[in-house]
Amino acid sequence: MSSRSTATGSAADADRLAPAVHSAAQTRILTAARELFAEHGVSGTSLQMIADSVGVTKAAVYHQFKTKEAIVVALVDMELGQLQLALDAAQEGRGGPDELVALMTQVIDLAVSRRRMVRTLLYDPVIVRLLAEHRPYQVFMRRLFGALLGGATDPKARVRAAMVASAIGGVVTHPLVAALDDSTLRAELIDLAQRLM
Amino acid sequence: MSSRSTATGSAADADRLAPAVHSAAQTRILTAARELFAEHGVSGTSLQMIADSVGVTKAAVYHQFKTKEAIVVALVDMELGQLQLALDAAQEGRGGPDELVALMTQVIDLAVSRRRMVRTLLYDPVIVRLLAEHRPYQVFMRRLFGALLGGATDPKARVRAAMVASAIGGVVTHPLVAALDDSTLRAELIDLAQRLM
DNA sequence: GTCTATAGAATGATAGAC
DNA sequence: GTCTATCATTCTATAGAC
Numbered sequence: 422m423s424s425r426s427t428a429t430g431s432a433a434d435a436d437r438l439a440p441a442v443h444s445a446a447q448t449r450i451l452t453a454a455r456e457l458f459a460e461h462g463v464s465g466t467s468l469q470m471i472a473d474s475v476g477v478t479k480a481a482v483y484h485q486f487k488t489k490e491a492i493v494v495a496l497v498d499m500e501l502g503q504l505q506l507a508l509d510a511a512q513e514g515r516g517g518p519d520e521l522v523a524l525m526t527q528v529i530d531l532a533v534s535r536r537r538m539v540r541t542l543l544y545d546p547v548i549v550r551l552l553a554e555h556r557p558y559q560v561f562m563r564r565l566f567g568a569l570l571g572g573a574t575d576p577k578a579r580v581r582a583a584m585v586a587s588a589i590g591g592v593v594t595h596p597l598v599a600a601l602d603d604s605t606l607r608a609e610l611i612d613l614a615q616r617l618m
Numbered sequence: 619m620s621s622r623s624t625a626t627g628s629a630a631d632a633d634r635l636a637p638a639v640h641s642a643a644q645t646r647i648l649t650a651a652r653e654l655f656a657e658h659g660v661s662g663t664s665l666q667m668i669a670d671s672v673g674v675t676k677a678a679v680y681h682q683f684k685t686k687e688a689i690v691v692a693l694v695d696m697e698l699g700q701l702q703l704a705l706d707a708a709q710e711g712r713g714g715p716d717e718l719v720a721l722m723t724q725v726i727d728l729a730v731s732r733r734r735m736v737r738t739l740l741y742d743p744v745i746v747r748l749l750a751e752h753r754p755y756q757v758f759m760r761r762l763f764g765a766l767l768g769g770a771t772d773p774k775a776r777v778r779a780a781m782v783a784s785a786i787g788g789v790v791t792h793p794l795v796a797a798l799d800d801s802t803l804r805a806e807l808i809d810l811a812q813r814l815m
Numbered sequence: 816g817t818c819t820a821t822a823g824a825a826t827g828a829t830a831g832a833c
Numbered sequence: 834g835t836c837t838a839t840c841a842t843t844c845t846a847t848a849g850a851c
Contacts, residue, residue, distance in 0.1 A: 444834095446834065446835090460743065461661070461743050462659060462661055462662075462742070462743040462744075464658070464659055464661035464662035465659075465661035465743055465744065467825075467826065467827085468826080468827065468828085469825075469826080469827095477834085477835065477836090478835070478836060478837080479827085479828085480828090480829085480830095480835070480836065480837080480838095481834065481835045481836075483827085483828065483829075484834065484835075485834085487828090488827080488828080489827070489828095540741050543741075544737050544740075544741035544742075544791075545659070545741075546657065546658050546659040546662055547659075547662065553793075566794060570794075576795075576798055576802050576803075576806055577806060579794045579795050579798065580789060580794075580795055580798070580803065580806040580807065580810060581806075581810065582794055583788070583789045583792035583794040583795050584785045584788070584789050584807075584810055586788070586792065586794075587784060587785060587787070587788020587789055587791075587792055588781045588784055588785040588788065590784070590788060591780070591781070591783070591784020591785065591787060591788045592777060592780045592781050592784055594741075594784075595780035595783065595784055596750075596759075596763075597763060597767075597776045597777075597779055597780040597783075598773075598776050598777055598780050601773055601776065601777070605773050606773075606777065609773055609774055609777035609778075610777060610781075613777060613778060613781055616814075617813075617814070641816095643816065643817090664843075664844065664845085665844080665845065665846085666843080666844080666845095674816085674817065674818090675817070675818060675819080676845085676846085677817075677818065677819080677820095677846090677847085677848095678816065678817050678818075680845085680846065680847075681816065681817075682816085684846090685845080685846080686845070686846095
């Protein structure tokens with residue numbers, strides 16, 4: 422029926438990231454914005470650039486999204502929504518070390534397939550602030566980190582979890598592996614991640 | 619006398635990052651800019667913000683640095699200059715696995731002590747483009763990656779090197795370890811990095 | 816080394832027509 | 834859903850006085 426909300430993991434329904442539906446025009450804008458944000462960052466991307474990339478005027482963009490921040494929020498919702506599904510899938514068969522391995526694999530799959538957006542999502546100052554200030558994002562990030570930490574909160578566990586998380590996020594954005602194709606990168610990452618745990 | 623320029627390592631003198639000398643006024647501006655760039659990113663920081671932070675007008679800032687990019691370049695020079703010294707020190711006693719361990723330790727020290735700037739340096743789109751387009755930076759990054767790869771260029775080595783590099787860079791900026799003090803963080807990082815190699 | 820004042824372009828955002 | 838036209842604000846950058 423509804424989602425579980427136990428002490429160990431998933432959030433209550435009210436705190437879940439709601440999957441938003443977008444019109445065709447909105448989708449065109451979001452697709453262009455994703456590409457531009459990935460290349461220039463959020464602050465480095467103007468509404469004029471987005472409008473030009475879509476092939477419409479600024480006014481048309483503002484008709485679809487009230488503010489620039491609304492575009493950022495819609496994009497973050499989409500990306501984190503994917504991550505939420507991955508986390509759900511990993512926690513499906515609950516408990517044990519299997520959960521962590523499953524989570525790792527899911528996250529690696531996602532990170533590799535969305536390489537271009539990962540850096541922006543993890544490190545762009547505008548998005549970092551957004552994630553820190555909006556309740557639903559806070560709740561989700563806590564759940565994700567919780568799964569990564571597996572209950573522990575000591576320095577050793579924190580550094581290890583931070584390392585696994587940023588190693589995955591960092592590798593897929595690293596110039597050294599820019600030329601590698603997705604499947605090679607994914608295979609190597611899974612191999613190395615398991616050695617880290 | 620002058621620096622070595624063998625096949626394996628250091629760059630010729632002409633390609634080394636030259637240590638610039640700055641006036642007191644310039645240093646005040648660079649210090650303020652470093653803090654603001656770290657928090658808002660380069661694109662998210664205006665010259666007005668820098669001027670306000672220093673306590674002068676924009677015109678005074680422009681008197682010290684001809685353009686905003688000149689400020690970015692000066693900052694990147696300073697930070698990479700530190701890294702260059704660390705790389706020099708690590709390659710002092712040449713060869714063997716010792717070099718890699720020494721490099722790791724040096725880089726971790728630097729990354730931990732400059733936590734706030736690391737994210738900007740590694741991931742800010744403006745700086746990423748700067749590093750990719752300016753010759754001296756390209757040369758230095760190649761040298762650094764070369765030391766990290768230890769000669770190998772296969773996918774496995776690339777992913778491993780990218781992982782070590784981004785694990786260090788990523789961990790020190792990660793919210794999970796924000797509360798840890800420098801020495802704890804450094805110790806845990808060195809421990810984990812060695813297990814990665 | 817810093818100021819006032821300003822130029823000229825670009826920014827985010829809105830009103831109203833089609 | 835998109836357009837033209839416009840607003841107020843901010844942006845980088847410069848000229849010239851002190």
